[in-house]
Amino acid sequence: MTITIGLFGFGKTGSVVAKEIINDFECELKWVMRESAMHEGEYASKLLGFDHSEGKIYRIENICMDQFFKHNRVDVIIDFSSSSAVNVYKEAVKYGSKIVSAISNYDQEDIRKLKELSRQTAVLYSPNITVGINFLMEASKSLQKIAPNADIEIIEEHFRGKQDVSGTALRIAEELGLDKEQHVNSIRVGGIVGKHEVVFGLPNQTIRIVHESHNRAAFGQGAIYASKWIMGKETGIYSMEQALSLIMSGEEDLEKDAERFIADVPIKTS
Ligand SMILES: NC(=O)c1ccc[n+]([C@@H]2O[C@H](COP(=O)([O-])OP(=O)(O)OC[C@H]3O[C@@H](n4cnc5c(N)ncnc54)[C@H](O)[C@@H]3O)[C@@H](O)[C@H]2O)c1
Numbered sequence: 400m401t402i403t404i405g406l407f408g409f410g411k412t413g414s415v416v417a418k419e420i421i422n423d424f425e426c427e428l429k430w431v432m433r434e435s436a437m438h439e440g441e442y443a444s445k446l447l448g449f450d451h452s453e454g455k456i457y458r459i460e461n462i463c464m465d466q467f468f469k470h471n472r473v474d475v476i477i478d479f480s481s482s483s484a485v486n487v488y489k490e491a492v493k494y495g496s497k498i499v500s501a502i503s504n505y506d507q508e509d510i511r512k513l514k515e516l517s518r519q520t521a522v523l524y525s526p527n528i529t530v531g532i533n534f535l536m537e538a539s540k541s542l543q544k545i546a547p548n549a550d551i552e553i554i555e556e557h558f559r560g561k562q563d564v565s566g567t568a569l570r571i572a573e574e575l576g577l578d579k580e581q582h583v584n585s586i587r588v589g590g591i592v593g594k595h596e597v598v599f600g601l602p603n604q605t606i607r608i609v610h611e612s613h614n615r616a617a618f619g620q621g622a623i624y625a626s627k628w629i630m631g632k633e634t635g636i637y638s639m640e641q642a643l644s645l646i647m648s649g650e651e652d653l654e655k656d657a658e659r660f661i662a663d664v665p666i667k668t669s
Pocket residue numbers: 407408409410411412413432433434435459478479480481482483484487500501502503504525526527528529618
């Protein structure tokens with residue numbers, strides 16, 4: 400079965416995510432919605448170097464949303480745009496679309512609306528949708544149980560232009576019961592895609608757990624994994640940790656799914 404996908408955002412991350420979706424044999428990128436007028440009416444696939452037409456680009460301002468979602472229904476909407484986009488795709492859920500949101504930092508009112516949508520459809524929300532960061536999270540929680548007296552600091556590093564504090568780092572602090580103001584340290588330099596480190600300081604040794612995304616394709620692969628997972632879910636709000644729980648518990652073989660996040664996926668030609 401092919402999963403049809405609508406993508407919000409075609410910036411630094413959305414454009415790379417689009418490429419991963421187009422490359423995936425089980426997914427079809429039906430459309431891309433963006434705020435800017437750049438490449439409006441063109442196909443994401445063509446811009447990304449494919450021969451076929453997939454993922455027509457629309458500009459949010461020029462669309463009548465209710466009519467659009469009615470005539471361009473998709474199984475899953477993936478959001479890599481901005482906090483306020485939830486106000487737009489709330490119209491889509493009445494046509495049965497499920498939501499995968501990767502927005503790192505939500506305004507309070509927007510996250511409330513996202514949660515409200517989960518009464519009508521399945522919504523997965525993750526400030527860091529890579530598979531690997533969820534291993535860091537689990538490993539950090541285990542270590543904290545073993546060494547409850549360790550000093551713990553979280554270091555997050557991102558590209559120079561990223562304005563907000565990493566939503567992932569804030570989530571890690573929350574999971575470890577740490578004061579976010581005090582224990583999250585941010586570095587903004589150059590083009591770092593995303594690096595998170597949890598440092599455990601003990602009297603005679605230091606343990607560091609590090610995850611780094613080298614390429615934004617890691618976010619695309621995570622979002623595709625989440626989309627496939629959410630297809631089997633009814634209404635409710637879900638996290639990436641839940642989507643990965645079978646892999647984490649060893650009940651599902653990571654090898655089986657490895658090509659989704661580790662290896663290169665073959666190019667789809669049709
Ligand atoms: N969860 C994750 O793993 C993860 C990973 C990377 C980025 N992100 C998040 O994704 C978002 C986008 O990141 P980016 O680096 O690509 O930003 P960017 O500024 O490069 O791109 C943003 C894109 O979204 C579009 N946009 C903005 N508001 C919109 C709206 N209301 N409706 C439709 N389109 C809209 C813009 O036109 C642009 O195409 C940020 O919140 C970022 O933190 C999350």
